[in-house]
Amino acid sequence: MNGKVLDIRDLSLRFATSAGPVHALRNITMAVPSGEIVGVVGESGSGKSTLALAVMRLLPGNATVTSGAIGFGGGDLLTLDEEAMRALRGNRIAMVFQDPMTSLNPVRSIGQQMVDIQHRGRASPAEKRRKAAAALKRVGMPDAESQLDRHPFQFSGGMRQRIAIAMALVQRPELLIADEVTTALDVTLEAQIIHLLRELRADIDGSILFISHNLGAIAEICDRVVVLYAGEVVEHGPIAEIFSHPQHPYTRALIACDPARISTATRELPVIPGDVPNLRHVADGCIFQPRCSVAIAKCAAERPPDRDCGAGHVARCHLVPEGLP
Amino acid sequence: MSLLEIRDLNVRYAIAGRVKAAVAGLANRYIDAVIDVSFEVAAGSTLAMVGESGSGKSTLARAIVGLTPFASGSIVFDGSNPFATGPHPSRAYHRDVAMMFQDPVSSLSPRRTVEALVGEPFVIHGLGNRNLGAEVRRLLALVGLPADFAGRYPHQLSGGQARRVGVARAIALNPKLIIADEPTAGLDVSVQGEILNLLARLQAELGLTYIVITHNLAVVRHASDRTAIMYMGRIVEAGPTAEIFAAALHPYTAALIAAQPNPDPAHRRSGPVLTGEVTSLRNRPRGCEFHPRCARAADDCRELVPAAIGRGPGHTVRCHHPLA
Amino acid sequence: MAPVGPGFFARMARRLRGDPLGALGLVLVLLLVFCGLFAPWITPFDPFKLNVPDKFQAPNLVHLFGTDNLGRDIFSRVIAGSRIALWVGVSTIATALAIGLVLGLVAGYGPRWLDNLLLLLFDSIYSFPTVILGLTVVTLLGASVATLMFVVIVIQTPAYARLTRTATLSIKSSEYIQAIESLGASKLRIILIHLLPNVVGPLLIVASMDIPSVVSLEAGLTYLGMGIPPPAPSWGRILQEGYSVIQVAWWIVVAGGIPLILTTLGFTFLGESLRDNLDPKLRRIL
Numbered sequence: 001m002n003g004k005v006l007d008i009r010d011l012s013l014r015f016a017t018s019a020g021p022v023h024a025l026r027n028i029t030m031a032v033p034s035g036e037i038v039g040v041v042g043e044s045g046s047g048k049s050t051l052a053l054a055v056m057r058l059l060p061g062n063a064t065v066t067s068g069a070i071g072f073g074g075g076d077l078l079t080l081d082e083e084a085m086r087a088l089r090g091n092r093i094a095m096v097f098q099d100p101m102t103s104l105n106p107v108r109s110i111g112q113q114m115v116d117i118q119h120r121g122r123a124s125p126a127e128k129r130r131k132a133a134a135a136l137k138r139v140g141m142p143d144a145e146s147q148l149d150r151h152p153f154q155f156s157g158g159m160r161q162r163i164a165i166a167m168a169l170v171q172r173p174e175l176l177i178a179d180e181v182t183t184a185l186d187v188t189l190e191a192q193i194i195h196l197l198r199e200l201r202a203d204i205d206g207s208i209l210f211i212s213h214n215l216g217a218i219a220e221i222c223d224r225v226v227v228l229y230a231g232e233v234v235e236h237g238p239i240a241e242i243f244s245h246p247q248h249p250y251t252r253a254l255i256a257c258d259p260a261r262i263s264t265a266t267r268e269l270p271v272i273p274g275d276v277p278n279l280r281h282v283a284d285g286c287i288f289q290p291r292c293s294v295a296i297a298k299c300a301a302e303r304p305p306d307r308d309c310g311a312g313h314v315a316r317c318h319l320v321p322e323g324l325p
Numbered sequence: 326m327s328l329l330e331i332r333d334l335n336v337r338y339a340i341a342g343r344v345k346a347a348v349a350g351l352a353n354r355y356i357d358a359v360i361d362v363s364f365e366v367a368a369g370s371t372l373a374m375v376g377e378s379g380s381g382k383s384t385l386a387r388a389i390v391g392l393t394p395f396a397s398g399s400i401v402f403d404g405s406n407p408f409a410t411g412p413h414p415s416r417a418y419h420r421d422v423a424m425m426f427q428d429p430v431s432s433l434s435p436r437r438t439v440e441a442l443v444g445e446p447f448v449i450h451g452l453g454n455r456n457l458g459a460e461v462r463r464l465l466a467l468v469g470l471p472a473d474f475a476g477r478y479p480h481q482l483s484g485g486q487a488r489r490v491g492v493a494r495a496i497a498l499n500p501k502l503i504i505a506d507e508p509t510a511g512l513d514v515s516v517q518g519e520i521l522n523l524l525a526r527l528q529a530e531l532g533l534t535y536i537v538i539t540h541n542l543a544v545v546r547h548a549s550d551r552t553a554i555m556y557m558g559r560i561v562e563a564g565p566t567a568e569i570f571a572a573a574l575h576p577y578t579a580a581l582i583a584a585q586p587n588p589d590p591a592h593r594r595s596g597p598v599l600t601g602e603v604t605s606l607r608n609r610p611r612g613c614e615f616h617p618r619c620a621r622a623a624d625d626c627r628e629l630v631p632a633a634i635g636r637g638p639g640h641t642v643r644c645h646h647p648l649a
Numbered sequence: 650m651a652p653v654g655p656g657f658f659a660r661m662a663r664r665l666r667g668d669p670l671g672a673l674g675l676v677l678v679l680l681l682v683f684c685g686l687f688a689p690w691i692t693p694f695d696p697f698k699l700n701v702p703d704k705f706q707a708p709n710l711v712h713l714f715g716t717d718n719l720g721r722d723i724f725s726r727v728i729a730g731s732r733i734a735l736w737v738g739v740s741t742i743a744t745a746l747a748i749g750l751v752l753g754l755v756a757g758y759g760p761r762w763l764d765n766l767l768l769l770l771f772d773s774i775y776s777f778p779t780v781i782l783g784l785t786v787v788t789l790l791g792a793s794v795a796t797l798m799f800v801v802i803v804i805q806t807p808a809y810a811r812l813t814r815t816a817t818l819s820i821k822s823s824e825y826i827q828a829i830e831s832l833g834a835s836k837l838r839i840i841l842i843h844l845l846p847n848v849v850g851p852l853l854i855v856a857s858m859d860i861p862s863v864v865s866l867e868a869g870l871t872y873l874g875m876g877i878p879p880p881a882p883s884w885g886r887i888l889q890e891g892y893s894v895i896q897v898a899w900w901i902v903v904a905g906g907i908p909l910i911l912t913t914l915g916f917t918f919l920g921e922s923l924r925d926n927l928d929p930k931l932r933r934i935l
Contacts, residue, residue: 043513043514043515043516044483044484044513156602157378158602159602186377186378186540186603187377187540187542187581187584187585187586188377188580188581188584188597188598188599189377189602190584190586191584191586191594191597191598191599192597192599192600194586194597195596195597213513213514214586215514215588216585216586216587216588217586219586219587219588219589219590219593220586220587220590220593220594222590239590240590240591243588243589243590243591244591253515254514254515255588257514257515257517257518258514258543258588259514259517259518259521259543259544259546259547260543260585260586260587260588261588261589262547265546265547265566265567266547267521267522267525267547267548268522268525269517269518269521269522269547270518271515271516271518271519271522272515275483276483387827390831391831392827392830392831414833416833419831419832419833420833423831423832424828424831426824426825426827426828426831427824428824431823431824431825432824432825432827432828433825433828434825434826434829434842434843434847435825435847436846436847437842437843445829445832445834446832449829449832449833449834449835449838450832450833491828494828
């Protein structure tokens with residue numbers, strides 16, 4: 001391991017809405033070490049997609065970053081001008097979305113689109129096309145050369161997601177952001193895409209930020225996990241640590257809720273009572289305290305510190321003893 | 326005793342008109358979405374209908390409630406044939422069989438309040454002269470929503486709350502059977518549990534029968550008594566849920582179960598168990614539809630459609646070379 | 650599209666503050682509506698009363714817009730004309746909208762053969778050049794407000810019906826409509842309670858942007874002598890009468906033209922503002 005590809009420090013941002021500001025991300029500190037797959041897991045409203053868009057600097061106009069830095073390639077992405085950011089997107093940072101149809105242009109052939117995204121390269125058109133075919137081949141597209149002239153609608157959903165991944169990787173980015181890339185797919189296809197990403201990672205020595213609400217998918221592919229709850233990182237650490245020794249009550253509850261992890265069939269599944277908090281008014285204490293089954297008085301009054309649990313495992317909870325390792 | 330009995334049901338869609346088919350020289354202007362499907366649902370039980378996209382599971386559900394006409398076969402509900410008079414079932418059948426659609430929010434009419442939405446079944450069936458407001462509050466309480474939700478619009482609800490409204494609407498007319506299309510789709514893990522628990526509680530309290538259509542096997546394992554697995558319009562395996570998960574007979578069932586992501590990072594799978602994708606319904610393979618993706622496929626699989634064979638009580642499989 | 654519910658008007662008012670063109674549009678439209686509704690009470694002079702000794706007076710403090718060749722007060726005639734403009738514009742568009750909505754809903758939700766038949770009808774009407782159709786009908790039936798309104802309704806109805814049909818088709822396959830169908834609801838109920846409220850919003854916006862073109866059409870046909878017969882003070886008539894004496898009294902043409910321009914701008918700005926605020930997605934189609 002040799003440093004961090006992505007290094008987010010103390011990132012906070014809010015959205016202006018007609019009903020007042022929504023503090024969507026608060027003091028996010030996380031990193032993607034070079035060559036590792038880092039999972040970001042969270043439920044709806046946790047801010048995981050906002051985080052991805054913040055890294056890409058593709059946030060909607062009503063978003064304001066109020067603090068922090070997004071370190072990438074030695075600089076801070078937040079200080080780059082729009083021109084420099086455009087040069088980065090697709091070249092050094094690429095993103096794949098949940099629905100490949102939204103990122104593929106329906107009226108251009110996939111070959112044209114894959115040549116288009118190499119527009120900054122100096123290679124000849126034939127060379128670019130060859131590169132496009134090679135990228136398609138790498139994602140398991142059979143008969144890649146002849147597929148270049150087909151249009152997105154002529155492919156199935158699984159194949160389209162492979163094409164989207166090929167397009168993202170054609171410029172060999174240093175960081176790939178995968179936002180819910182398997183969510184819209186059937187289970188057998190999801191397994192194939194996860195396997196593909198694992199293969200590609202060896203291929204390109206790429207670092208991947210893998211965003212998902214699906215604990216199973218995270219467990220299958222990631223090296224490290226960041227657990228996001230209501231705009232805060234509540235716990236992060238190596239995958240095995242998080243799944244086998246979760247320290248934060250939210251992480252524990254989330255893992256306990258996954259029906260795939262409950263081995264005996266039951267009609268009474270565990271749930272997390274209560275609702276996600278309203279991020280217009282963020283309370284003083286722990287953000288999870290109103291739903292926490294083990295909360296103590298301190299949790300409502302005082303913001304919990306990040307407690308080190310050893311081996312790069314950190315949980316933001318009063319109940320984790322200090323100096324554990 | 327069976328509440329619903331389906332025999333040899335076939336549903337097909339015309340992909341071209343007669344003229345276009347003749348001009349283009351199409352031999353078959355239909356695609357078969359559901360083929361020779363037969364099953365029974367016992368009163369008070371839950372049947373899970375499992376399949377990937379294109380398996381025909383949603384079409385089957387739509388045919389059962391009468392939204393899509395079926396080409397042949399029979400549907401017997403509670404001892405009588407609701408489609409005896411034509412493609413539109415009787416009003417009583419609409420009361421007895423309720424359907425819950427996939428998307429919790431967009432299956433609710435966007436410009437109506439929760440009160441209007443939950444009260445609508447009564448109005449449609451001419452039962453609106455009862456005290457609707459009280460009835461709506463009773464239903465909301467039953468699905469665990471506070472009474473002040475009555476004035477909200479669908480876009481003001483979270484996914485879980487909208488799903489609860491959908492459940493309230495489904496149970497409004499005291500149906501006997503509820504067909505739930507992906508009842509947990511689009512919901513967070515913690516909310517999925519709430520909805521499944523709610524459905525289980527209502528089943529116990531109201532004696533409901535469920536058909537749950539889903540691709541989520543983790544849900545199936547916890548929430549159903551029997552499971553039927555569909556592939557390209559056919560039921561390839563059906564049996565008691567516990568038995569299917571313990572000892573699947575069809576290679577596709579086994580592959581589907583193995584494809585579930587393992588939520589334990591210590592036991593990752595080495596590679597995908599099933600390669601390739603579901604064949605297009607327009608180019609239905611000869612013989613067993615699954616043979617192009619099947620590791621066990623032999624010559625007979627490429628020629629003959631396997632018949633459903635019984636393996637133990639209530640367990641059937643359509644395979645020439647079952648796993649056991 | 651944001652539903653029209655409680656707080657809707659407050660929300661709109663708040664948004665208009667950040668949208669000066671929309672606010673200007675609203676003011677202009679309100680001004681027109683005010684003039685139209687209260688014309689008989691706010692005109693300083695009788696718009697029909699001849700006063701030949703005072704003819705061709707340039708604008709002054711008594712006659713704000715001056716007088717014409719018969720000495721009639723042009724300011725009063727313009728205000729009285731707003732009543733005709735408003736009546737012709739709003740009532741024809743409203744009628745066309747109502748018929749178009751019904752036909753469009755029937756075409757979109759009804760049986761396939763009826764849809765094809767209605768489409769054929771819409772397209773046949775659509776394919777006539779507007780002005781030629783207008784002139785033909787006027788020649789056959791004679792010039793009058795009624796004829797003019799009839800022509801506009803015939804021309805506009807298919808446009809609204811087609812829009813409604815397209816919107817209906819896209820909503821028809823949505824899950825909530827299927828959910829209602831699975832409850833066994835009647836077609837009438839589905840159309841009135843679930844389809845209509847969801848297609849009517851964008852249509853109202855289109856219609857409000859069409860009102861000025863009807864007003865202009867009325868003025869144009871009247872100017873050509875095929876619209877509203879004299880002595881009614883339509884803006885088109887003011888323009889026509891002014892045109893013949895433009896060498897002597899330039900202000901008459903100006904007085905007849907400015908309200909037309911303001912009406913067009915008002916409805917267009919207001920319509921665009923409503924469109925952007927109610928449904929940003931519409932910006933691409935309208």
